[in-house]
Amino acid sequence: MALNIPGLVATIVFYAITLATGIWAAWKTKKEEKNANRSELAMVGGRKMNIFVGLFTAAATWIGGGYINGTAEIVYVPTRGLAWVLAPVGYVLAFIIGGLFFVKPMRSKSYVTMMDPFQETYGNTMGTLLFLPALIGDVFWFAAILSALGATMSVILDIREYLAIIISACTVILYILPGGLYSVAYTDVIQLVFMMVSLWTCVPFALLNPATESIYYTAVNEFYQVPWIGKLETEYLGRWLDELLYVDLGSIPWQIYFQRVLAASSSRQARLAFYFAGFGCVFMAIPCVLIGAVAASTDWNQTSYGLPTPNERGESSMILPIVLQYLCPTYVSVAGLGAIAAAVMSSADSALLSASSMLAHNIYRKILRKKATEKEVVCIMRVFMVVFGAAAAGLAFLSNSVYDLWFLSGELAYALLFPQLCCVLFIPNTNTYGSAAGFLFGFLLRLLAGEPSLKIPPVIHYPGCSLVDGVYIQLFPFKTFTMLLTLGTIVAVSYLVAFLFNRNILPHGWDVCSVIKESEASVPIPEIDEQAGLQINTVYINPTEIHT
Template identity: 35%
Template sequence: WAAVLFLPALAGEVFWSAELLVAIGSTFGVILGMDLTTAILLSAVVTTAYTMLGGMWSVAWTDIFQLGLVAVGLAAALPFALSGAGGLHASWMHYVSARPDGSNIIPLRQAAGGLWSTPSVVSWWDVSLMLVFGGIPWNCYFQRVLSCQTPRKARGHSILAGVLTMAFIVPPLLMGVAAFGYPWPPDTLARLQRHPAETLPVLFAEAVPPAIGILGLAAIIGAVTSSFSSSILSAGSMLSWNGLKRLVWPSLSVRQMKRVIRSSILLFGAAATVLALKVQSVQALWFFTSDLIFVLLFPQLVFALFDRKVNRIGSIAAFMVSLLLRIGGGEPLLGLPHVIPYPEIFSSVLPGTPADWYDATTGAMLFPFKTLAAGVGFVLLPLVSRVTARWDQPRALRNPAGDEEQEYVVRTA
């Protein structure tokens, strides 16, 4: 069953890699004057090649360099970008006046006719919970946690990573405000409206001095290539370990494992490239990736770590029901219409009419079915596990290498 559970994580890594390729391709396209499709192909070849050849060492060492490059590049470019847009205050006031409904950190319910009606606020929280908790059960994160020397260091590094993530969010947000208020030439503005993913690299190329712009573009490339290489390496490792060694080829040696991982990296790099060329939307791929992990894997991870009584039957039941509830809500990225009319089913407890819970422009459902699907998984997993405990005994976490019978004791701070 664990070999099935890794499939959503594997799919998530591929979708995440595709998103990153769009970001890398947008930057390369600005630097080299290429169209987005050609730039994505070039980015895929370069990043997949150095990850496949260098493995974990290439990821570890490039991560160190690229993290520093991100901090320096963004810090150097931000003042010039804001200055070109009239300064921080002028840029922010322009944004607030143009987008009054989108300038708050947390949306506030407004009167009829405003952007933030009750259904849209509920949908915003549904997506926010998905993005927060869907960012936890990632194999590339746990690869780094398990590589720490002690649990104390693993906790400390995780907390530090969270703090740094929040700090690194601020410059891109301010860059977005500057880009919104920047006086773009008409042809550039039309280009950015067609390809929003190119906004940040174009801002670096046109709104800041050339030397600083190159540093800023290098910061984007550094940040995104670091994540892409980690993601496809993680996907290749999961397929090789969870799939081939566990199910198909138990006698796989270390040397053979390395070859399989390299081949898997090439395979997933190609798959991510196809997705990036098809979708070409960073936001759509990012949301769908978090969605997949949040609904299917977050409940499984929480109970695997913190509930000693859960078993395989409970895990299967929670996974399958959550999957059906999520698919029932539809997915525009995959062209899947909704088949479960959640607003009509819950009309007796929802404010307004069922029609209010559909977006008037896109027809997308505003009902929080993602959180509902994950919540049902949280309820079913422990409940079914306890009901079926006599037929399926819970299993302790053991040494994943399979070489010893030593049990791992999961300790929480």
């Protein structure tokens, strides 16, 4: 296969347009720096993002390379099918739940990052511990989508994967460095429009290819290999529900999610942007589903790809670029490549900004250097962007291992961060002791359930755990079960510790986290005029002061 010159030129043009848009957004940011907080301008766009840009950047962030590639792959794989495509429904629910419950409490206190309420309630030490799953998840996500882009370009353009990874990472870093969230948001608009047009352009050509059977016929005809519509067996219902809740609730405890909430010009606009973005995710899943159905309905022996099939070669994860390359004309496959590149970059820039924002604001400014100036914080954030971008590009060369680590970090965010976020926003008087206990218990419980992709055998065999091809499969909804146990642990330990200290069952000297002073309510003690014998004022004294 020779180098695809038209595809390479088209990719360079797309990258140039994206870079120019990012630089224009940076120039727009410079004009507003005089009347705004510089770090907030870079991290949350000065809280002035309109609904149009907000819905585009929210949708584009979730419609990443993993989303469009993964949706097509699941439809194509014989053991899964459309019945297991959960991301579109899960994302709609995530946006609706976020709009209904999480927007108002996060905006009411003008937080800058998702980690602010954790540090405010549980202190800097516990906040730093909770920051780790979010940071690791962002870095691995960036690395995973860079790896996907590199593999895609190697299929369509016939260039080295490492070149695609390096060029893409450098482009993202260059346009996000000067403009921050503005650069991310405005390039997301360009990327989502390009992605939408490109993918929908490819669908008719793939459907009408002579090597492809009617997808309606292959969906309902059980005699044609395996119907791509999929099937949900009764014994797999628990796992299906677990994955749906994981995609739904597990998409919430991320900085990229709340960055859009905090950047909107009002709570109402944040909600509306989220609702529209959710349905945008469904709309963009349709061409991916159709491409996966086409792949499952194709006689690959009639194409230049030949036999064995992509599934038999272990290339199911690359089914979208394979369909574009072998079932579409060259100029159409080039457009499809642009869609994939746009999807990857729209998620990569958000992950990079998310990780660097939290480190600069929550770790550097709040812990390491509390007197840091706004200019210093922005400079540190940019340094972290370069460091994380380089680290993610290096990790991308690990390919499948990065995907495995990213999925595991995503599960940790669901099991550990989501219950912590619910407690800190909605359950009063939870404290640092409960937060630490929930974190450690949830982390241990998740690891004991095992992880086949990392070859970690399960220690806890939940109901329905079975050995399939030498690998243990958990059919019980253990991810959600772990999340709920973590939530219960945080609440139970918080209230138990507060009770023990308040009743003097535990000495107050053992309260190393100083939660008693925070949780005890002040008791009104009337101040009496000794001569007149009348109450003239009411002062509030902490109960611990009465004993002294």
